[in-house]
Amino acid sequence: MYIKEMKQRQEAEEELSQQKKEKESLKQVILMLQNELDWYRYHSNENANALQEANQQKHLLEHHISEYNKVKRELDDAVKEARGMRMEKELTAPCAYGAMNSEFSLLELEQATQVFSSSLNIGRGGFGSVYKGFLRSTTVAIKILNTESLHAQSQFQQEVAILSRVRHPNLVTLIGACPEASALVYEFLPNGSLEDRLNCLDNTLPLTWQVRIRIIREVCSALIFLHKHKPHPVVHGDLKPGNILLDANLLSKVSDFGISHILLESSVTGSDAHFTSQPMGTPAYMDPEFFGTGELTPQSDTYSFGVTILRLLTGRAPLRLIRVVQGALDDDDLHSVLDHSAGEWPLGQAEQLARIGLQCSEISRQKRPDLQRNVWRVIDPMVKEAPAPLSQSFRSMFSESSRAVTTPSYFLCPISQVVMRDPQVAADGFTYEADALRRWLDSGHDTSPVTKKSLSNRDTIPNHALRSAIQEFLRQNKLQDLFAQG
Numbered sequence: 001m002y003i004k005e006m007k008q009r010q011e012a013e014e015e016l017s018q019q020k021k022e023k024e025s026l027k028q029v030i031l032m033l034q035n036e037l038d039w040y041r042y043h044s045n046e047n048a049n050a051l052q053e054a055n056q057q058k059h060l061l062e063h064h065i066s067e068y069n070k071v072k073r074e075l076d077d078a079v080k081e082a083r084g085m086r087m088e089k090e091l092t093a094p095c096a097y098g099a100m101n102s103e104f105s106l107l108e109l110e111q112a113t114q115v116f117s118s119s120l121n122i123g124r125g126g127f128g129s130v131y132k133g134f135l136r137s138t139t140v141a142i143k144i145l146n147t148e149s150l151h152a153q154s155q156f157q158q159e160v161a162i163l164s165r166v167r168h169p170n171l172v173t174l175i176g177a178c179p180e181a182s183a184l185v186y187e188f189l190p191n192g193s194l195e196d197r198l199n200c201l202d203n204t205l206p207l208t209w210q211v212r213i214r215i216i217r218e219v220c221s222a223l224i225f226l227h228k229h230k231p232h233p234v235v236h237g238d239l240k241p242g243n244i245l246l247d248a249n250l251l252s253k254v255s256d257f258g259i260s261h262i263l264l265e266s267s268v269t270g271s272d273a274h275f276t277s278q279p280m281g282t283p284a285y286m287d288p289e290f291f292g293t294g295e296l297t298p299q300s301d302t303y304s305f306g307v308t309i310l311r312l313l314t315g316r317a318p319l320r321l322i323r324v325v326q327g328a329l330d331d332d333d334l335h336s337v338l339d340h341s342a343g344e345w346p347l348g349q350a351e352q353l354a355r356i357g358l359q360c361s362e363i364s365r366q367k368r369p370d371l372q373r374n375v376w377r378v379i380d381p382m383v384k385e386a387p388a389p390l391s392q393s394f395r396s397m398f399s400e401s402s403r404a405v406t407t408p409s410y411f412l413c414p415i416s417q418v419v420m421r422d423p424q425v426a427a428d429g430f431t432y433e434a435d436a437l438r439r440w441l442d443s444g445h446d447t448s449p450v451t452k453k454s455l456s457n458r459d460t461i462p463n464h465a466l467r468s469a470i471q472e473f474l475r476q477n478k479l480q481d482l483f484a485q486g
Contacts (some may be wrong), residue, residue, distance in 0.1 A: 019135040067149060102176030104185060108135060109142055109178055116144070123190075127155065127256075129258050130186060140175060145182040156182045159257045162234055170222035172245060172255040191246035194308075198241055198315055206341035207250070208416075209350075209424070210386045212312040215252045216353065217383045219244060222254045223305060223371045235296055239304035240285045240318075241311055284318035288363050299365040306360025306368075313353055315339030322361050325354050344415040344436065348443040349382055410469050415440055419474075421469050424460035428453070431463045 034335055073246065112133030113120050123130035128146040132139065145156050156177075163174035173187040191197065197207055207215075219239075226234040236243075236254065243256040285307050287300035310321050314337050328337045334354055340343050362368050369375055413420050413433035422434040428448035432440075437460065440449055447454055 051419050065425075097168065102136075102185070104135070104176050104178045104183070105184075106178055106181045109133065109181060109183055109185075110145075112140070113142060128182075133185075135185065137187040138175075138262070141186045143184045143186065145184070147182055159184060162257045166226070166229060166234065167252070168222055168225045170218040170253055171225075172253045175212055186255070189245040189247045191248065191250060194241035194244040194246060194252065194312075197246060198311065206315075208340070209342040209345045211250050213349070213353070213379070214343055214383050215244070215246075215250075216309055216312060217379045218252045219254060219305060219308065220371055220376055220379055223298075223301050223381070224376060227301070227371070233298060235298055236301050236304075238282060238285070239294055239301050239308065240282050241308060242282075244308070287365070289365055297365065298371075299368050302360050302368045302371060304361075305367075305371070306357045306362075309353055309357035309360065311339060313345075313350060315341065315355065326358055329354060329358075343417055344440070346386075346439045346443045347445070349386075352378060352382070387472065400477075408473070410466070419470060420466070423463040423470070427455045427457050427458055431466055432460075434460070 092144060110116065112135040113131040115130055116129075120131045120133065121129055122132050122141070123143075128144045131142045131144070133142045133252070135142075136142070147235060161175070161179050163171070163408075167173075172189070174184060175187060176185045177183065178185070192201065192205075197204060200206055223236070223239070226236060234257075236257065239254065239359065243254065245253050245255050247253065257267065285304040287296075287303040288294055290300050307318050307321065310316075310325050311318060314321065314325065316337070316339075324337060325334075327378075328334045334351055335345075335347060338350055356369070359367070359369050360375070367374060408429070411419050413423075413436050414430060414431055415436040419434070420431070420433040423431045424434045424437060425431050426448070428451055430448065430450050437449075441458055
């Protein structure tokens with residue numbers, strides 16, 4: 001019995017000892033956990049303080065950045081204003097007039113125009129009137145600005161400032177000015193505006209497609225020159241066929257710089273731009289983004305140039321013209337919208353020009369091509385490769401003599417509709433001007449220009465009989481010299 005009790009007591013003590021050990025071990029765990037909790041609490045407070053301090057530093061830094069940007073904007077505005085004032089001073093300074101060849105008196109202009117006779121008036125618009133005059137032994141064009149216009153004086157100063165500083169073969173030449181009459185004196189360009197010629201005003205002959213491509217090249221050259229002008233680029237702001245004039249040889253010259261602008265670098269965009277809240281120009285040719293932003297950039301001229309290209313291609317009015325040409329290209333039917341009074345356009349070149357015109361007239365400025373890098377490299381070779389058309393004087397002679405001299409229709413090339421120099425019989429049995437037929441075939445055609453049926457081959461045979469008949473016809477009508485010059 002005793003032994004049994006001792007054994008039970010021993011077991012109870014062992015169990016109690018084990019429980020004490022477990023309790024002690026549990027205390028150690030609790031103490032360790034408490035220490036860890038205290039550590040986390042301490043560092044949590046430390047991190048919270050650090051986070052609060054970091055937020056304070058962030059707000060302070062943001063405040064400094066805001067103050068810096070404010071001061072920078074004020075400085076940029078001050079610099080821009082100073083540059084603008086300096087430029088305005090340069091533009092209105094007397095030296096601006098001195099840069100021109102002459103300053104004319106009102107009396108001289110009155111004598112040159114027979115006191116602004118209506119018989120010498122060659123143009124009229126919201127800007128004022130243009131007169132043909134004879135001044136200091138030179139035939140000139142005299143533009144009298146409308147003094148009632150709110151912008152007359154600024155337009156006068158702007159045009160003098162720009163044209164007295166820039167010279168280019170495809171920019172109209174400013175000969176002089178008359179400040180007292182707000183009048184500008186230019187070289188006289190006898191063939192009027194491109195707009196008039198596209199409309200065949202006064203029964204003038206249509207411009208050939210070769211001349212139209214050359215005009216596109218010349219206007220492109222003038223715009224590149226203006227946009228790259230140093231120290232400040234120039235944006236025209238109102239490019240359109242009505243502001244492109246033609247000299248006696250149909251050389252084109254961009255005119256009317258009254259609303260043009262010398263560009264300063266924008267502190268907002270970092271690019272050359274002019275901002276205005278008063279849109280001026282011709283809506284159908286104006287940059288759509290300009291209406292929304294009031295920002296005039298070289299890309300604004302690019303848009304106007306694109307619409308002008310499409311007008312030269314089609315002869316159509318500018319309204320909805322972009323949509324019409326795009327639709328024709330999508331339907332592979334560009335031929336149907338081309339101006340065939342210009343002759344038979346080489347379809348390959350016509351399509352290139354149509355796509356360039358559409359790219360230039362993209363709604364988004366970012367999508368418009370760079371004139372020098374992307375457009376000039378296409379148009380310049382195109383002009384050099386195009387054969388020269390018959391001289392304008394030769395074509396005019398036939399027009400003016402049509403009542404007295406009837407040109408046989410079979411003397412005219414079916415493609416170009418001009419008298420043939422080198423008539424060649426093609427596989428379809430019809431006779432064509434050699435160059436015109438070659439361009440037709442080289443542009444991808446394998447059909448007859450007349451019958452539209454497939455040609456059995458590309459071979460041609462000189463039509464000596466027809467060539468002799470044409471030469472005899474020209475000789476009898478005393479036109480052979482003009483033909484040789486053409």
